[in-house]
Amino acid sequence: MSDDCLFCKILKGEIPSTKVYEDEKVYAFKDINPLAKEHYLFIHRSHTANVNEMSDESPEQIAEVYSGISKFTKENGLVDSGYRVVTNIGKHGCQTVFHTHFHVLGGEQLKGFGS
Secondary structure: OOOOOHHHHHHOOOOOOOEEEEOOOEEEEEOOOOOOOEEEEEEEOOOOOOHHHHHHHOOHHHHHHHHHHHHHHHHOOHHHHOEEEEOOOOOOOOOOOOOOEEEEEEOOOOOOOOO
16 A cells, blocks of 8 residues: 555545445445446555556456456446446546546446447
C-alpha cells in the first residue's frame, strides 16, 4: 500500500466509502461522481499505479479483479442488461487516482462509442 494513495487510504479505513463488494483480494465501492445510474470502482488490495504496471508486475491480479466484477455483476443483475468496464491510464486517459482501478458502469442505456 502507498501512504499517499487515496484508494489505499480507503482500503485502510482512513477515508470512508460505500462498499458494494469485498473479498480477500478485491474491494469495490460506489463512485462518488457517478457517470451512470450504477457506477462502481473495483480495486485490488495491492497497490499498482495502472493496469500496465499491474500486468507487468502481477498479471494474476487482473484476473482476480475481473473475477470480483463477474461475481458482483451476476449477483446484482447487471449481467442481464449489460454493463461497461473501463480503466484509465495516464493524463490523456483521464486517470486521476494512480491506483489501478476499474470502473463498472450500468443500470441504464449507456452512450455508445465504437464497436
